[in-house]
Amino acid sequence: MTVFTLGLNHTTAPVDLRGRFAFAPEQLSPALQGFRERLRRALPEAALLSTCNRTELYVAAAQPGQVRELVHPAIDWLAAQGGVSGDQLRSHTYVLEQREAARHAFRVASGLDSMVLGEPQILGQMKQAVREADAAGTLGTTLHQLFQRSFSVAKDVRSSTEIGAHSISMAAAAVRLASQLFEDLKQIQVLFVGAGEMIELVATHFSARAPRMMAIANRTLERGEKLAGRFGAQALRLADLPQRLHEFDAVISCTASTLPIIGLGAVKSALKARRRRPMFMVDLAVPRDIEPEVASLSDVYLYTVDDLSQLVQAAGEKRQAAVAQAEAIIDAGVQSFSHWLDQRASVPLIQALNAQADQWRGAEIARARKLLAKGADVEAVLDALSRGLTQKLLHGALAELHGSGDGEQRAQTAETISRLFLRQASRNPTDERR
Known part of the structure; x- marks a missing residue:
């Protein structure tokens, strides 16, 4: 394998x-x-x-x-x-x-x-x-x-x-970045987009800093409400996001959407309504939840998962x-x-060896039974049985040895056959117990 x-x-x-x-x-x-x-x-x-x-x-x-x-x-x-x-x-x-x-x-x-x-x-x-x-x-x-x-x-x-x-988790890194931008996190309003495990973790870290207001926007309102209830946050429909985006100082998004759900136009409109007050945004989703062009806006501080990795420092x-x-x-x-x-x-080889041995054993036993049925001497039959099995077991090894080429190859073949067939019987655990 x-x-x-x-x-x-x-x-x-x-x-x-x-x-x-x-x-x-x-x-x-x-x-x-x-x-x-x-x-x-x-x-x-x-x-x-x-x-x-x-x-x-x-x-x-x-x-x-x-x-x-x-x-x-x-x-x-x-x-x-x-x-x-x-x-x-x-x-x-x-x-x-x-x-x-x-x-x-x-x-x-x-x-x-x-x-x-x-x-x-x-x-x-x-x-x-x-x-x-x-x-x-x-x-x-x-x-x-x-x-x-x-x-x-x-x-x-x-x-x-x-x-x-x-280590510093992604959630803790997001809070650290936000604290560098805002003097007091207790005065900001935070929006979480999504309701998965990562958003739950980030919301936990932010809630410990007691922001003025938190909200959770999710495609499924029921799931969003359930998570929002844990943190005393508001629950929003994802469809209402463009109209409410301007209310939030910090936006952290992590959904399973295959396309961005927060576009450049929506952020521009939010900034205009905010009168150019800065927005802190973290996109933890892959693929992106926030269009990358948003980073070009002068009043937006947008970070991705790769950006947050720079905050993960050795201890x-x-x-x-x-x-x-x-x-x-x-x-x-x-x-x-x-x-x-x-x-x-080695399992296939072991299986093949066992199958070959069973085939030889079956052939020799069948031959022995025929001889016994004809009235042959039991000792002679047993002797023939053992000789037949021995010859079959040694045939391949002897043929390989006789067919070896030059001296070096012949020596290697001889060493292998010796290792496989000439182990000392007296060292067999069964013999030692006798």
């Missing part, structure tokens, strides 16, 4: 390109089925992980040689999903195989490959990716093992290290010590998975 990962993330691709390859949870299963159909002759295992910071395709194939056969079609398939050429996508992607693919999966699950070191959301997103792959029928034994071991390693990292204790020696501990746990996990993968690769 072989495993590889094809992906792009916040270190290899800008936010606008990442946005092209963002899959909503309900899109993962159909996408995987489409990928399997595209490569139906190979029938690989596949799982798709998609977050605001990364899109990664995990693939397992039956034969090592299939990696080269699958990578290029996989890139072309992924490029088509984002509407770009394969060549354009290749310059922003990475392909990792075997041990390195496992190491990457373990680091992602543990939060070591995240924009915010140690952030916990990625683990839930990976589990969602596994559920969708399972629903699509593309998970398979190898990827199941890879991801279950990823979750186990991530659990060990979080319980044994302080990897998440020394000195404690952080480095936690990373080192986490990497050691991951190294052990990689070694264990590689050993399992190697054993998995």
Whole structure:
């Protein structure tokens, strides 16, 4: 078996390109089925992980040689999903195989490959990716093992290290930026667009600073009202946003929309109604919720997820010590998975050897029964049975030895046959107990 990962993330691709390859949870299963159909002759295992910071395709194939056969079609398939050429996508992607693919999966699950070191959301997103792959029928034994071991390693990292204790979350970074623009956050009005986990987290951080007013705008009013009730905030319909935008000093948006929901024209109108008072805007969505042209307006301070990453700072020696501990746990996990993968690769050979041995045994037993039925001596029949099995077992090895070429090749063949067939019987545990 072989495993590889094809992906792009916040270190290899800008936010606008990442946005092209963002899959909503309900899109993962159909996408995987489409990928399997595209490569139906190979029938690989596949799982798709998609977050605001990364899109990664995990693939397992039956034969090592299939990696080269699958990578290029996989890139072309992924490029088509984002509407770009394969060549354009290749310059922003990475392909990792075997041990390195496992190491990457373990680091992602543990939060070591995240924009915010140690952030916990990625683990839930990976589990969602596994559920969708399972629903699509593309998970398979190898990827199941890879991801279950990823979750186990991530659990060990979080319980044994302080990897998440020394980082600045995106939510905290947004509040820090806002406090740099406004003298007193208690005097501002804040609008949150969306009602997902990230908005809930950001709203929690902002509410701790007790702003004058908070509001939540969501496509589904009922869900928006439910979240707004937790923070004593107003609930707005998304359709009312253009008419109410001017009321807010800070706007933080994170929805699953495939198109921007706050356009340049709407922000211009809001600024005019605000008499040029500045607006602080944070777009945490991928694809973007706020048109990028909004950043060109002189009274708007617009930040994306990539901008916020610059505020994620190291926590000195404690952080480095936690990373080192986490990497050691991951190294052990990689070694264990590689050993399992190697054993998995020998399964077809073991099955073939057992089948061949059963065939030989069956043939010799059938011959022995015929001799016994004719009245042959039992000892002679048993002797013939043992000789027949022995000859069949040694035939291939002796033929290989006699057919060896030059001296060096013959010596290597002899060494291999000696190692396989000339182990000392006296060292057999069964003999030692006698």
